[in-house]
Every structure is written in structure tokens, then in C-alpha cells.
Amino acid sequence: MNIGLFGFGVVGRGVYDIVRAREDMTVTKVLCLEDICLPDAQSDVQAVQDYTQIVNDPEIDTVVEAIGGVHPAFEMVKAAMEAGKNVVTSNKALVCSCYDELLSLAKNMGVSLRCTAAVGGGIGWLSELERARRVQSFTQLWGIMNGTCNYILDNMTRKGLDYGDVLKQAQALGYAEANPATDVEGTDTWHKIILSSNVAFGVTVDKRSVPAAGISRITAADVENFKAHGLVCKLIGTSKKIDGRHHIYVQPTLFAEGEMEAAVPMNYNLITFVGETSERMSFYGQGAGRYPTAYNVVQDLVDVKEGKGFYAPYGPAVQADNSEKLRYYVRGDWNGAAEETWGDAVVTAPVAVNEMHAWLKDNPDAFIAAIR
Secondary structure, eight states, X not given: OEEEEEOOSHHHHHHHHHHHTOSSOEEEEEEOSSOOOOTTOOTTOEEEXXXXXXXXXXXXXXXXXXXXXXXXXXXXXXXXXXXXXXXXXXXXXXXXXXXXXXXXXXXXXXXXXXXXXXXXXXSOHHHHHHHHTTTOOEEEEEEEOOHHHXXXXXHHHHHOOOHHHHHHHHHHHTXXXXXXXXXXXXXXXXXXXXXXXXXXXXXXXXXXXXXXXXXTTOOHHHHHHHHHTTEEEEEXXXXXXXXXEEEEEEEEEEEETTSTGGGOOTTEEEXXXXXXXXXXXXXEEESSOHHHHHHHHHXXXXXXXXXXXXXXXXXXXXXXXXXXXXXXEXXXXXXXXXXXXXXXXXXXXXXXXXXXXXXXXXXXXXXXXXXX
């Protein structure tokens, strides 16, 4: 296998390092958008600054996209597929945002598309869904899918720190970007739960129907409220199929202290499915990082060599219904039915998920957390 590598950042360098130790695949060209010297480069590895030098190389059969973001990654991947090259990526934003186009291209051009590391980094979550769906259907999926948010919430819970202080720590350690909005507002988890839903249920979810609430409004006082009631807050992506209707959303969620999710530390992920045969199965590990992520990229390269395509067939379009009713912790100007008062917050009577997220959109300074 001859590989062209788009990007030489954290993940790209990890893939490069792992592939160099193998005899069945070779990185022959690396797209470096900046002037970077390849470390310990073999004489036959060429750094290029024009992606068409990879796309138009007839010796390269597979491209690894490690640039991130939607554009120009999509244009590069599209050109590679149209040139008859397989594509492996860890870019959840790309695959989620361009799902229709990418699966159609892969089918029409007869090439493979794999993206195992896009959800859960080193866990191999999408591959586990792929294996499981061969013998059973799913009733629900949920999980901690963003290491940045889990790092923040874990440190707030264990150390009693304010959100802003922990965010600064996360940024200093490289767990959070200078602009952390994609993580803390739930967008990263939103991409991942939509992609997971598409694979698990064999559908194409209308992204506009999936709401997301993040953690940027949480306070140390909220966390103390949760502790007083034996609860721990995590940011959770959820996807359920109930009576033929899909319920898909991202929101802070409260777990009892003894539950598995409550104990997940630092920047780790824990993702779960419930299958009709297997019942609950949970997968735990590093959700990001150079080598955990690169590990599953290279696993995908091996799968491509063995002829594997995407994880599930392209499925029919569905909208998230989200009429499921949950109780919520709400700190804000809530005027609906409430069952309890916790300090300056309330616990609501059961309210539909779509109604709560519509209320939050009109009250952006509020904080909500569903109670499992």
C-alpha cells in the first residue's frame, strides 16, 4: 500500500511514525501546508505543498486526511476519491458535514472510506458498531465523547474549581484549543453522535434536527448542588430509537455517583451501546492524542488493504423526534413546572427534550443538565 498523507500535525505525525515501522505499507508523499522537515525521513518520502501532487500520483492508492476541519479537507478528499484513491480520515467534522457526498463518491468511484478514529480516538467505537450491527440491532447509544469537556467537568467535581480556571489549565496542557467553543458548546460531540447514529441505525440523520447544549455556563455552585444530591455531571451524546422514532441530542447529564460514567476521569471517553442481543456494552479509553488516534487510522489502513468499505450502507433520511420527556436541573428563568428547588436552581417536571432545547435557545445564559 502506497500512502499519501494530507497533513503533518499531531495525528499525521503519529500515522507517519507507525507506518514507518511496517513492511506492508509506505508513506511516499506528505502534504505539509507549512514548511516542515520530515523527521528521520527516508530518502523516498517527499514533502509537498500542493495536494494535487498526491492526487495525481498514480503510484499512491490510499490517502490519509489529517488536516482537520471541513474546508479545504473536503475538496482534497473529493479530488482523491475522484482519482480512484481510498481515503482514511479521523476528521469527524468532515465526515458528518459531508456524509452524503462522501458515501456517494466512495460508492460511485469504487473506493474505500474509513474513519474509525473520528469517534472515540483510540477506542475503535465505529468498528465496534460495524461488527455489532452484523448480528443485532440497537436500541440506544450514549457516551462521553469529548475529552476536553470531561477534563473540565472531572476537575471541577474533584477539586471544586471554577469553570474558567479549569479551562485555562486545559488550554495550558493542550487539552483545549485557544478558542474552545467547538468542544465546550457541544459541537464536537454533536458531530460524533450524528455519525454514530448513521452507522448504528443505518440512516442519514438530518443534522438540523439534532440539538446540542454545552457546558460553558456551568459554575462551581452547580457542581456543589450536584454533589449534595450524589450526582456527577458529564457531557453526553445520546441516540435512541423508541417506537420507530429517533431521539438524538447532546446535553450535560447527571449520573449517580456509583454509575460508570460518573467515574470516568480526566480526558478519557466512555461510549456505550445497548443491543437487542448483547444488551449493554461499553468501550473506554483515550478519546484523543497522537498515538491512540493514529493507532485506529492505521487499523483502518489495514482494513482498506483487506477490502473493507464504510461501516454501514447509506441509509434513508430521518429526523430526530426528541419528544422524549426528561427531568432537568435548570438554573435560569424557568417558568415551567418544577418539582424541587436546589439553591438558585430548580428540578423540572418531565419535559420534552425538544421543548427544553428550544427554551434554552431563548435563554442562552441559563444552564441545563438532564437527570438520568
